[in-house]
Amino acid sequence: MPPENLLPEPAWVHDADFMHVYPLGACGAPATNDFQSVPAARLDRLLPWLDAWAALGVNAVYLGPVFESSTHGYDTADYFHVDRRLGDDAALARLVEGLHERGMKVVVDAVFHHVGRAFWAFRDVREKGEASQYRNWFAGLRFGARNRFGDPFVYQGWNGVEELVKLDLRQDAVRRHLFDAVAHWVQRFGIDGLRLDAADSIDLDFFDGLHAFCAGLERKLWLMGEVIHGDYRNWVRPGRLHSTTDYALWKALWSSHNDRNYFELAHTLKRQYAAGEGMYEALTLYTFADNHDVNRAASLLKESRHLPLLYLLLFTLPGIPSLYYGSEWGQQGRKEGGDDRPLRPPLPEPPGPPDQPPGLRAAIARYAALRHQHEVLRRGRYRELLVRSEQLAYARELGTESVVVVMNASDKPSDLVDLAMPGGVEGEWVDLLEPTRRFSLRGGRLSLGVLPPTTGRVLRRA
Known part of the structure; x- marks a missing residue:
């Protein structure tokens, strides 16, 4: 029997085909939160798409940030309230219920490395200074100097970005707050997993604590970390995380086509998955052709005729394949001057625009069906x-x-x-x-x- 504090990998993950949705963009939410408006149930705009995703073979959905934030969702203001630009608790509950009714699992973004400057505990520090009981919640917070916003203190931000205030995850009070939020998400919405943002910037022992906490919850969660660089085995191991993003495979998928060089892809696959010698042969990693942070696959590839091939690879190689909303019809999108918004546009009404190249959606649905039909493609x-x-x-x-x-x-x-x-x-x-x-x-x-x-x-x- 496994130890009581061990959270086994949920069996459903091996059979999952994901749809990744960035709700603030997909639902056409305002760019900034005024923290005063009445909640607007924009999440309901996703409901007409659920059957279309099911027709593609999707049986799991990863929702980008849905909790109260200032702008893009990764600057959290409150972990216990749905972002008013997306709706309220009832709106998120309706969406999760609709997904579960169709047999789809739901994974939400857990942004635990940092918060926004509007986060309630950070506001308390701004108002009360050294008298704030929350002054120890934030990494590197030191009085006696001024930050660029004019506050009489400095602190660490994600990659030096002061709008994203780094939490001190060594503090018991901080961990309790975050773990309580996870318990709330499970109890109120019945989520099935967490995608841990910026996991490669978080001390590994935090994930050990999170894993042990989640092992005691009534619902067994899947824990997946966003890791861009590094040896994924540092994160994926018993008592820590179940999976990470596979950025190494993502890069090889598109650049091997652009460079007419399948040797690059073959090298990556052999290094990662070759029987008896691959680094990650025993891991189940989260694979993708694009996401909310990188240029769309249709914009990365030099030739659109390679799009169906890229998705055929995605659905027949090891890993847990994920589509990014709109890319199933060849949605274009590039970062412009560091602006991610072109990657995160509003969803149109179903069924969306014509495919480019024609037949792309039908091809993806066929590939997903093959993966569902043949266990060998999943395991x-x-x-x-x-x-x-x-x-x-x-x-x-x-x-x-x-x-x-x-x-x-x-x-x-x-x-x-x-x-x-x-x-x-x-x-x-x-x-x-x-x-x-x-x-x-x-x-x-x-x-x-x-x-x-x-x-x-x-x-x-x-």
């Missing part, structure tokens, strides 16, 4: 079969089950593709994406012939 080992500049083949293997994925990213037909598969089950193999296409495995070799331009195949024993 199988990764094995490299072939690497060329613009062709890549790999196997996912689970017990006696094998699925082979083959990619041709070139705008020209490939040379003959003949895959060495010693021990593979001989006979006919079928392309699950195009079932009329059949291929033979004889003498330990799977002969695919010439691959058409910009094509992917997902092969299984017929």
